[in-house]
Amino acid sequence: MRPVRTLPQQLLSVAAAQEGLVSKAQCDVAGVDKDAVALLIRKGRWGRVARGVYDTDAEPTERRLRNDQHDHVRRRAAWVGMLAVPDGIATGACALALSGIGGLPADLVPEAARPGGMYAAVGDGIVLRRYRGFADRPYRGRRVAALVPALAQALPYLTRHHAVAVLSDALREGRLDAAGLQRVREHLRGRRGAAQVYCLLDLAEGRDGSTAETRARLSFIEHGVPPDGQQVTIVAGGVVLARVDFVWKLPDGRYVVVEIDGRAFHSGDAMLADDAARQNGLVATGRLIVLRFPAARALAGGAFSVGAEMADRLKVLSWRPGASIGRSIDLDQARRRRT
Known part of the structure; x- marks a missing residue:
């Protein structure tokens, strides 16, 4: 048998559309x-x-240098499920990733369903869902x-923070x-774990503004210091x-x-100068106490979460909810009202 030196362009094009993955059936056709x-x-x-699913890039996913690395890994998991399940339809978190x-x-379990909830023998950590009667749409020659x-399929299997972040992103x-x-609430009715999900809606x-902001907001709520305002313009x-x-x-x-500072913060001299001028303008009013948290800190949670720190700070400052x-806040009007 001659060694394979050059793969057919047809198969390379298929792989490029499927996060580098191909199925045995697609190989046979090519x-x-x-x-x-x-x-x-x-x-x-x-x-x-x-079984029957191959990655045309043998480099481990964690070593692949891509700007969309995290999204690539999630989409790849979705394609694994679709290609491993006969007539596989991406469902739940995999469908959301696509x-x-x-x-x-960051890491999704590959999952898919068959038309009409039909059964198929699958393994290799792939989950076959027996969902029936749900709406789907075309996606690169497949269905999601x-x-x-x-x-509704994904929320019962996500953590509280991820579930709220997904919903907030969609909004x-x-x-x-x-x-x-x-x-979504109606679709959840009757599903296992639905009762615990309703309150998350x-x-x-x-x-x-981001997943990090969602995690920060939930942390504030969990520690009894829900914000009085969000995405507020200061004048x-x-x-x-x-x-x-x-x-x-x-x-x-x-x-x-x-x-909550995202990746762009401190990304260059111009951005740093703009952030500094912005913060200096706020602090110079004498009416604002400005705190900054990196996105990684907001996402981390734990004993030293942003919510825990804010609860301590606001207690010292005698903040009261309500x-x-x-x-928007017009600082001049607010000053006049107080005087």
Whole structure:
């Protein structure tokens, strides 16, 4: 048998659309038989992922240098499920990953369902769901669960933080609205674990600017210091100083502002200068206490979570819950009201 030196362009194109994965059936169509596949694996050019599913990039996923590394790993898990299950339809978190929904765990368990909930023997850690009668949509020659049923399928298996982050991302990106949330609730009815998920729907918030902000907000709530305002514009002297992530109003008329810094913070001299000028403008008013937390800190949680720190700080500052801050704070008007 001649060694495989050049793969058919047809198969390379298929792999490129499937996060580098191909199935045995796709290899057969492209003229790459089982002996050729075995040779590619033996030579270290391919890797076996599951029965009848191969990765055309033998490099471990954690060593692949991609700008979309985390999303690639999630989408790859979804493709493993679809290719390993006959006529596989991506469901749950895998369907959400293919739909571009954020807030998901870094590692997903490959899962898929067959049309009509039919059974198939699968292994290699792949989950076969026996879902029936859910809406789906086309995706690169396959099928994936539509957004609302995919959310209902995924939420019972996600942690509290991930579930709220997924819902908040869908709201922020305009993929879901209040009516859509109600449809998710209806789809959850009767599912195992649904009772524990219902309350999470009420915690979803489209104003969260990122998954890190969602985690921070939940941490504040868990520690008894829910923000008085979120995504609030600060104005002084008729000039917009900044739009800040979270705000608490203090009894003495001052405000505590918290910013969750993402990856872009400190990404370059120009960004650093802009952040510094922005913060200096806020602090110079004498009315604002500005705190910044890196996204990694907000995501970490634990005993030293941002919620725990804010609870301690606000206690010292005599903050009391109950204030409600709208979309903006005009510091001049607030000062006049106090005088």
